Amino acid sequence: MFGSLxxxxxxxxxxxxxxxxxxxFAPTAGGST
Incomplete structure (x- = not known):
């Protein structure tokens, strides 16, 4: 029980x-996502 939590x-x-x-990091990498 606690394992799943x-x-x-x-x-x-x-x-x-x-x-x-x-x-x-996206702006420096030029980033999408």
Whole structure:
């Protein structure tokens, strides 16, 4: 039960981190996405 919750939290954190780094680096890379 807690395992699935933890997995969901981790995935959300990873997606959030990817979004933040994407927004940070997209203008310099010329970026779409």
């Amino acid at each position: 933890l997995a969901l939290l981790v995935s959300l954190l990873l997606v959030g981190a990817a979004a933040v780094t994407g927004h940070a």
